[in-house]
Amino acid sequence: MRRLIPLAAAAALLAPAGALAAGTTPGSVSIAWNARSTYFSGKVSSSQSVCARNRKVAVYRNSPGADPSVGSTRSSASGNWLLNLSGHPARGYYYAKAKSTTVGPVGSRTVCATAKSVVTRAS
Numbered sequence: 001m002r003r004l005i006p007l008a009a010a011a012a013l014l015a016p017a018g019a020l021a022a023g024t025t026p027g028s029v030s031i032a033w034n035a036r037s038t039y040f041s042g043k044v045s046s047s048q049s050v051c052a053r054n055r056k057v058a059v060y061r062n063s064p065g066a067d068p069s070v071g072s073t074r075s076s077a078s079g080n081w082l083l084n085l086s087g088h089p090a091r092g093y094y095y096a097k098a099k100s101t102t103v104g105p106v107g108s109r110t111v112c113a114t115a116k117s118v119v120t121r122a123s
Contacts, residue, residue, distance in 0.1 A: 027045060027112060039085060045079055046112065
């Protein structure tokens, strides 16, 4: 007897890798290093302002194996963020990541997709 793959499962198999789920709002996050100070800064952006404000942003050091987090912060109402460090980070390459989150009341929730910045160099 042949088994049929349910339609939803078949659609999931055909979807391209990395495709956003229906109802997911994409966004972006930027990162910059201020060499005269001890902080990283950037901005979370999205077509839905609710996906830019109060987002948790973590900064990671690009390294072999698992990338260690150097700290995290939250974005402001306008999406800007600033991560003060206790000293200068080790020379290397760093990136920021805003993890996916679901916001809003039940019935009108918005799913904000994970956003990852380009890599920046701290020296």
